[in-house]
Amino acid sequence: MKIICKNCETPNYPDFNYCSNCSQKVNLHRINPHEILHEVVHYFTHADKGIFQLIRDLTLKNGIVAKEYINGKRKKYFPPLNFFLLVAAIFVFISNIPKETPPIDIPKENQELSAISDPIQKEKIIHLYERKEKMLHFMRKYSNLMAMMALPLTAFFFWLFYKKQNYNYTEHLVAGMYMLGYCILVNTLLILPISLLFHLSSKYQALLFLLFQLFYFTLFYYRFLNKSTKLQLAKAFATSAFGIIAWGIISGFTVNAYVSSGFWGMIQ
Template identity: 35%
Template sequence: MVQSVATKTCSNCGTPVESSFAHCPRCAQSTHLHRFTLGHLAHDVFHAVTHADKSILKLARDLAIRPGVVAYEYIIQGKRKKYFNPFTFLLLVLGFTLLMYSTFHPITKTLSMKPSQEQSRMLDMPEKRQAYEAAMQRNKEVLAFSERQAKLVTVTAIPILAFVFWLCFRKRGLNYAEHLVFNVLLMSIISLLGSLAIPIFEVLNISMLSTPSMILLYGSMIGYPALGYYQFFRFYKPISIAGAVGVSLLAVFVYNLTTMLATIGYMAWGAVQLLK
């Protein structure tokens, strides 16, 4: 059984290497390649997740407690090697988010199509009931879309939020692209927090559309970016915590207004189709 392969040329790039070399001088790949075993796979996964300064866990931990410091070091000071790539981190978080939503269906499973007793009394006419059922169906489609495309909802939120922060802080020297990177970091943690809450709410039998869920959602979407920008500008051009919260609140308002208008347009289009 072959345990390892001692190479005379690098298996990755073909560069000639001496047998005493531990790594290729050109691409840095190990010159002694083990065959894959479950033990090696477990080691590689553990190493990839926890290794040194570029670990996912270190980035997640640092972002959770000092998002502004991470953003300042990554964007302003250019410490790109210190942290795990934020865009790769976002993709991993979105994959986890998709898994949670597709497994637990936290939004659509709590939506009821049946009218309440009071609504039933108001829907005594067949035409009214038909219009109600059509509106509810469109609403269910919107919620199902947001659940099915949770990662798309997050991705579309980033440029909108970044634009508002850029607009409000445009005199502080950051360009729009740098605000985009900042909001990639912020939304990664917000999405991760929301995804981790899904199975917890499932165990506690708390609806994702309930008041506690909404408090968690809007609290994180307003408070966390405010904390991040407050920390960031402490190193750059200081702002008050109230100013950071105000801009964060405005950013969430603009995003919600955008999504609300899109939803109203979709519902109105459905109503027009029904009248034809």
């Protein structure tokens, strides 16, 4: 007697564990806490596509992961968009943990203000410094978010520089989700704690992140495109550096526009 799949209503033989049409389990149990917990553990740790397996592969094989996924091995790896969104969720959770930040005394921190005799001019400059401090606070708190926003531009640069490789823009975007997602995960779970442990300033933390990005981007695309010469390694390095610098210029210009125009008050 055949068993009817409860998902797609396809008849299946009794010895089938999974539906031949939709791949859902044929013999289902009632939903209970154990079932939910099992699904969660399975989702993150299943050997052929668990996220921990993916993180290991992105550490050891990096660009090869994206190459195999794009070339057809879709079931082998945790999906790129799911990974990227999960990293974003981890970052949002950590960034919203309350942190005590003492208020900054602008006149005390900027002694040159005492030399300005015009009260109106002095007030304008103080407001400028205040906007600058607010923007710096935003950048420190949401540095990973800004890095995530670079994804479309980063993918565009790699697509532009490697058009002869026959990968379309969307495929470079998929590679970027793995590449950038891993970098942001390392920044959130490794670089940031190290910076806090050794009391490094936000500038040194940002520098460590940028250097790691440059190293990982270079190695990732070198392996993603299956290159083997020093010239191709240099090209991957140059393309990575160009993408990172271009995004730095764009985001820096935007920050300066916020500070100088007071646009920060409009987005609060």
